[in-house]
Amino acid sequence: METEDILMCPGPNEIADRVIRAMMRPAACPVYEEFQEFYEQTLDLLAQVLQTRHQVVPLPGSGRSGLESAITSVVERGERTLTIVNGQFGDLAMRIVNSIGGKGEGFTSPWGAPIDLEAFAAKLASGPYKLVTMVHNETSTGALYHAEAVARMAHEHGALFLLDAVSSLGGANLPMDAWDVDLVVSCNHKAIGAPIGHAYVAVNDRAWEAMEKRREPCGTLFGNLLTWKAQPSDIPAPGRALRRPQGVFTAVHLFYALHEALTMILEEGLPKRFARHLLNAAAFRSGITALGLQTITKSVEIASPTVTCVCLPDGITSEAFLHLFREDHGLATLPGIGEYRTTAVRVGHMGVTATPRNILHALHAFDSVLTKLGHQHDRGAAVTKAEEAYAEAETA
Numbered sequence: 344m345e346t347e348d349i350l351m352c353p354g355p356n357e358i359a360d361r362v363i364r365a366m367m368r369p370a371a372c373p374v375y376e377e378f379q380e381f382y383e384q385t386l387d388l389l390a391q392v393l394q395t396r397h398q399v400v401p402l403p404g405s406g407r408s409g410l411e412s413a414i415t416s417v418v419e420r421g422e423r424t425l426t427i428v429n430g431q432f433g434d435l436a437m438r439i440v441n442s443i444g445g446k447g448e449g450f451t452s453p454w455g456a457p458i459d460l461e462a463f464a465a466k467l468a469s470g471p472y473k474l475v476t477m478v479h480n481e482t483s484t485g486a487l488y489h490a491e492a493v494a495r496m497a498h499e500h501g502a503l504f505l506l507d508a509v510s511s512l513g514g515a516n517l518p519m520d521a522w523d524v525d526l527v528v529s530c531n532h533k534a535i536g537a538p539i540g541h542a543y544v545a546v547n548d549r550a551w552e553a554m555e556k557r558r559e560p561c562g563t564l565f566g567n568l569l570t571w572k573a574q575p576s577d578i579p580a581p582g583r584a585l586r587r588p589q590g591v592f593t594a595v596h597l598f599y600a601l602h603e604a605l606t607m608i609l610e611e612g613l614p615k616r617f618a619r620h621l622l623n624a625a626a627f628r629s630g631i632t633a634l635g636l637q638t639i640t641k642s643v644e645i646a647s648p649t650v651t652c653v654c655l656p657d658g659i660t661s662e663a664f665l666h667l668f669r670e671d672h673g674l675a676t677l678p679g680i681g682e683y684r685t686t687a688v689r690v691g692h693m694g695v696t697a698t699p700r701n702i703l704h705a706l707h708a709f710d711s712v713l714t715k716l717g718h719q720h721d722r723g724a725a726v727t728k729a730e731e732a733y734a735e736a737e738t739a
């Protein structure tokens with residue numbers, strides 16, 4: 344299958360040519376010492392992106408395999424957990440807890456709105472909870488939440504804190520250690536810009552200790568994170584082989600790609616990369632506003648740097664819009680989720696697509712498709728507004 348589409352999905356998103364080319368290498372046996380060296384180097388790069396000194400565990404699979412492993416590794420049957428549910432993906436963590444016999448409770452907050460931390464504190468006080476979870480960047484609404492305060496509150500109540508960073512890592516600042524997050528879950532195919540197929544869980548000492556102190560053994564063999572825990576005392580000499588065990592055979596070619604994607608991120612530099620995502624997201628939003636459209640997330644303070652969810656005008660369905668967006672402009676993305684399925688579309692601007700070229704292309708496509716579907720607006724205003732935002736940033 345060949346496609347000329349540009350993926351501006353809320354993940355998976357475009358992959359840089361450099362990253363694709365990195366996979367054009369011969370097969371290697373994952374347990375060879377050379378590959379072990381490369382494996383550990385790649386995980387060190389990942390730790391830099393996570394701004395952590397803790398170990399990062401890679402798991403074959405998608406984002407939810409990381410979430411499921413992290414939750415299953417720390418939560419035991421009957422234990423209570425608290426999840427902030429303010430979109431589709433908070434709900435996912437709670438469903439995982441309940442599926443393994445835990446007692447997952449939700450702190451429900453309106454989609455796309457800031458979290459009421461006072462009300463959350465009151466709910467937390469009705470614990471104790473073993474684990475608190477939240478989504479950093481809610482991909483179903485396009486909102487980025489401040490995790491640091493929630494981590495602190497969870498710890499004050501004796502709970503572990505898990506952050507779902509599936510659609511933020513690589514596109515938004517996430518200093519795991521400075522925020523004292525116990526478990527961070529992310530994956531290849533969103534703002535990291537690598538192919539679908541690997542999730543990762545970064546684990547701090549508090550979370551390892553919880554796994555080691557379980558009353559019952561972990562209910563999953565494949566997803567038990569302890570299988571991956573570094574065993575420095577087992578280092579066979581010479582070399583670093585098996586310093587960090589591979590719980591399963593690593594997807595070697597995905598690691599080649601991941602290594603390249605992480606190298607690109609670190610070459611760009613984290614502050615510059617985060618600023619690039621913020622600028623392109625802001626330019627996109629200003630263009631969308633110029634078309635008279637609204638986004639699901641109303642508050643600019645929590646507007647996501649990686650995903651914007653645009654509400655379509657009355658009478659225009661996401662299906663009709665997305666068909667023309669792709670057919671006429673070569674731009675592929677996804678509809679809203681839940682109650683927004685037919686009335687909104689979600690646009691990803693992360694990694695390769697967080698650039699003026701793609702943002703201006705997408706805004707022109709919005710202008711053109713909406714016109715074709717009968718919407719009245721100021722033609723050309725979206726692109727003009729975004730260009731102004733770029734010009735302003737240049738002179739600032």
Ligand SMILES: Cc1ncc(COP(=O)(O)O)c(C=O)c1O
Pocket residue numbers: 354405406407408432435478480481482483507508509510530
């Ligand atoms: C915030 C968030 N968490 C979890 C997931 C689940 O990840 P996956 O679909 O890769 O399993 C997604 C997917 O979009 C997501 O956006």
